[in-house]
Amino acid sequence: xxxxxxxxxxxxxxxxxxxxxxxxxxxxxxxxxxxxxxxxxxxxxxxxxxxxxxxxxxxxxxxxxxxxxxxxxxxxxxxxxxxxxxxxxxxxxxxxxxxxxxxxxxxxxxxxxxxxxxxxxxxxxxxxxxxxxxxxxxxxxxxxxxxxxxxxxxxxxxxxxxxxxxxxxxxxxxxxxxxxxxxxxxxxxxxxxxxxxxxxxxxxxxxxxxxxxxxxxxxxxxxxxxxxxxxxxxxxxxxxxxxxxxxxxxxxxxxxxxxxxxxxxxxxxxxxxxxxxxxxxxxxxxxxxxxxxxxxxxxxxxxxxxxxxxxxxxxxxxxxxxxxxxxxxxxxxxxxxxxxxxxxxxxxxxxxxxxxxxxxxx
Ligand code: DP6
Numbered sequence: 001x002x003x004x005x006x007x008x009x010x011x012x013x014x015x016x017x018x019x020x021x022x023x024x025x026x027x028x029x030x031x032x033x034x035x036x037x038x039x040x041x042x043x044x045x046x047x048x049x050x051x052x053x054x055x056x057x058x059x060x061x062x063x064x065x066x067x068x069x070x071x072x073x074x075x076x077x078x079x080x081x082x083x084x085x086x087x088x089x090x091x092x093x094x095x096x097x098x099x100x101x102x103x104x105x106x107x108x109x110x111x112x113x114x115x116x117x118x119x120x121x122x123x124x125x126x127x128x129x130x131x132x133x134x135x136x137x138x139x140x141x142x143x144x145x146x147x148x149x150x151x152x153x154x155x156x157x158x159x160x161x162x163x164x165x166x167x168x169x170x171x172x173x174x175x176x177x178x179x180x181x182x183x184x185x186x187x188x189x190x191x192x193x194x195x196x197x198x199x200x201x202x203x204x205x206x207x208x209x210x211x212x213x214x215x216x217x218x219x220x221x222x223x224x225x226x227x228x229x230x231x232x233x234x235x236x237x238x239x240x241x242x243x244x245x246x247x248x249x250x251x252x253x254x255x256x257x258x259x260x261x262x263x264x265x266x267x268x269x270x271x272x273x274x275x276x277x278x279x280x281x282x283x284x285x286x287x288x289x290x291x292x293x294x295x296x297x298x299x300x301x302x303x304x305x306x307x308x309x310x311x312x313x314x315x316x317x318x319x320x321x322x323x324x325x326x327x328x329x330x331x332x333x334x335x336x337x338x339x340x341x342x343x344x345x346x347x348x349x350x351x352x353x354x355x356x357x358x359x360x361x362x
Contacts, residue, residue, distance in 0.1 A: 001155070001189070001191065002191075003191065006100045006156050006159055006160075007099060007100055008100075008102050008141075008145075011102065012102055012103065012144045012145065013144075014064050014103055014106045014107070014144070015064070015143060015144060016063070016064050017061070017062060017063040017064060018061075018062055018140065018143055019059065019060070019061045019062075019362040020059070020060050020136045020139040020140055020143075020359075020362060021057065021058065021059040021060070021136065021359070021360035021361075021362045022057070022058055022132045022135040022136050022139070022357050022358065022359055022360060023055050023056070023057045023058075023132065023357060023358050023360055024055060024056055024058070024128050024129075024131040024132035024135060024171050024172070024356075024357035025050055025051045025052055025053075025054060025055040025128055025131075025171055025174070025354050025356065025357065026051045026054040026055065026123070026124070026125070026127050026128045026171065026351075027048040027049060027050045027051055027127055027167065027170045027171050027177065028048055028049050028051060028209055028312060028314070028320050028322075029046050029047065029048040029167065029170070029269075029312070029314070030047050030048060030049065030250065030265070030266050030269060030312065031044075031045070031046050031047045031243050031246045031247050031250065031265070031269050032046055032243070032269050032270075032272070032273045033046035033166055033167055033179065033180070034226070034227065034230055034239075034273050034276060034315075035227055035230030035231070035233075035236060035239070035240065036166060036227045036230075040096070040162050040163050040166055041190045042166060042179060042180040042190055043230060043236070043240050044180060044239070044240040044243035044244060045178060045179065045180030045181060045182040045185070045188060045243060045244060045247050046167075046170070046178070046179050046180055046243065046247075047176060047177065047178045047179075047196060047247055047250065048167070048170045048176070048177055048179075049174075049175060049176060049207060049209065049322075049353045050170070050171060050173065050174030050175055050176070050177060050353065050354045050355065050356050051209060051351045051352070051353070051354050052351055052352050052353065052354030052355075053116060053117075053349060053350065053351040053352070053354075054115075054116060054117045054123060054128065054211070054349060054351055055115070055116045055128050055132075056113055056114070056115050056116075056125055056128035056129045056131075056132045057113065057114050057115075057116075057132065057360065058111060058112070058113040058129070058132035058133055058135075058136050059111070059112045059113075059136075059360070059362060060109055060110065060111050060112075060133075060136040060137075060140070061109070061110040062107040062108065062109050062110075062140060063107060063108050064106060064107055065105075065106060065107060065108055068105045068106050069105050070105070072090075072091060072094045072104065072105065073105075073107070073108040073109070074090065074108065074109040074110070074111060075108075075109070075110045075111065076090060076111045076113075077110075077111065077112045077113070078113055078114070079113075079114045079115075080112075080114075090111075090133075093130070093133070093163065093164045096163040096164075097137070097160050097163050097164075100156070100159070100160065101137055101141065101160075103140065103141070103144070107140075111133070111136075113129065113132065113133075115128070115129075117349055118216075118347075123211065123213075123318070123349070124167075124219070124223070124314065124315075124316075126164070126165035126167070126168060126223070127165060127167045127168045127170070127171045128168075128171060129164075129165075129168070130161050130164030130165040130168035131157070131158075131161040131164075131168040131169070131171035131172055131357060132357065133161075133164060134157050134158075134160035134161035134164060134168070134172075135157050135161075135172065135357055135359070137160060138153055138156055138157040138160065139359065141156075154172055154173060155192050156192075157172050158170075158172045158173075158179075158192035158193045158194075159191055159192040162179070162191070162192060162193075165223070166179075166223075166227075167179075169192050169193040170193040171193075171356070171357065172193065172356055172357055173193070173195045173355070173356040173357075174195075174353065174354050174355040174356040175200075175204075175205065175353045175354065175355060176195070176196035176200065176204075176254070177193040177194065177195060177196060178193065178194055178196050178247070179192070179193040179194075182244055182247050182248075183244070184247070184248050184251065185198075185247070185251075196254070198251060198254065198255065199254075199255045200254050200255070201254060201255060201256060201257030202257070203257040203259065203324050203325075203326075204254060204257065204324075204353070205353070206324070206325035206352065206353065207322060207323070207324060207325070207352065207353045208321075208322065208323050208324070208325065208328055208331070208350070208351070208352045208353075209320050209321065209322055209351045209352060209353070210320075210321040210323075210331075210332070210335055210348055210349070210350050210351070211318055211319075211320050211321075211348060211349040211351060212294060212318060212319040212320075212321060212335075212339055212340070212342070212343050212348045213318055213343050213344055213345075213347040213348055213349070214288055214290045214291050214294070214317040214318050214319060214342060214343055214344060215288050215290075215291075215316065215317035215318065215344060216344045216345075216347070219315070219316055220284060220286060220316075221277070221284050221286065221315065223315055226277065226284075226315055229277070229280040229281070229282070230276060230280070233276060233279070233280050233281075234279070235276065235279065236276075239272065239276060242272065243269075246265050246268070246269060249261070249265050250262075250265055253265065259308040259324065260308070262308075262310070263302075263308065263310040266310055266311075266312050266322065267310050267311060267312070269312065270311065270312040270313040271313075273313065273314075273315070274286060274287060274313060277315070286315060286316055286317055287313070287317055288317040290317070290342035290343075291313070291317045291318075291319055293342050294311070294319045294321075294339050294342050295311055295319070297338050297339060298310065298311050298321065298339075301334050301338070305330065305334075307323070307327055307330060307331060307334075308323060308324060308327060309321060309322070309323040309327065309331045309334070310322050310323070319339075321335060321339070335348065
């Protein structure tokens with residue numbers, strides 16, 4: 001498929017009004033997307049676990065305008081209150097998707113959104129937020145085109161979500177999603193995320209992700225700025241090759257359930273993401289002393305106990321602690337006893353692998 005396949009081929013008659021709602025989760029990348037080209041095209045392929053507990057719920061009510069507007073017409077509420085600071089984000093998103101959504105200037109939209117996780121938790125909400133919004137917009141499109149192929153619906157929702165925030169395209173489905181063309185994964189594409197369709201060992205089906213909130217502050221570097229710094233980075237070409245390689249390595253690992261090798265790839269990816277930030281121009285250190293403390297404690301615990309707990313990071317100081325279902329008691333005890341002390345206000349979120357977004361009744 002190409003971008004053109006997402007441009008509607010015929011004009012549609014706008015219905016008067018309606019309501020749609022979706023709940024869409026966050027995701028955590030195992031092989032990281034870091035670096036992009038014009039048009040939200042990733043510099044390398046990535047793969048993620050879809051999460052379950054960390055999610056955004058978005059409801060959109062829409063009403064036909066008497067005449068189409070030049071500006072986008074919408075109200076945006078976050079957790080019940082108007083949120084003017086979100087408007088520019090939505091406007092940028094709308095501009096990017098306008099060619100693909102025929103009705104965007106024909107309606108007034110009331111968008112109401114809320115997160116399941118605490119607002120200033122340092123957890124990025126762009127993946128869950130943009131995927132929920134994209135799904136709502138697709139549902140409106142489907143109300144106009146009821147015969148729409150369900151497979152097309154999912155692909156286009158992911159395609160639109162990507163234009164809002166790259167990683168959001170991996171939140172539509174679960175439990176594992178690949179985004180970005182990779183030679184060994186048929187149908188993988190830079191345009192949208194696809195469900196990882198190879199055999200997956202049962203050990204990965206109930207994986208846990210406990211998110212340790214080390215620093216709940218505002219992000220020091222926005223993803224947009226971070227992605228930009230990869231352009232011209234001295235190590236970028238090698239990094240992009242490595243991401244392809246790591247995705248290839250994960251294939252047999254995911255099939256056989258080889259957790260030792262899984263840990264090596266996942267932790268190396270996390271540290272590489274931060275290494276790229278630390279060696280850019282300008283350079284950043286997004287880990288905090290407590291991030292490192294937690295990493296060392298995870299390593300020591302693993303060594304002493306033989307557990308298969310490991311960590312990954314996103315572009316911040318928080319630590320995602322990953323572990324299989326059959327170790328949940330042991331690891332949870334370890335987290336409570338040894339790691340929670342390094343979290344801001346001792347806060348952490350218990351999440352696990354999930355199956356993707358769900359449509360809500362309105
Ligand atoms: C470190 O998807 O937030 O979480 O496309 O600019 O919105 P934009 O970036 P974003 O980048 C996420 C980067 C990451 C790694 C990942 O999720 O793959």
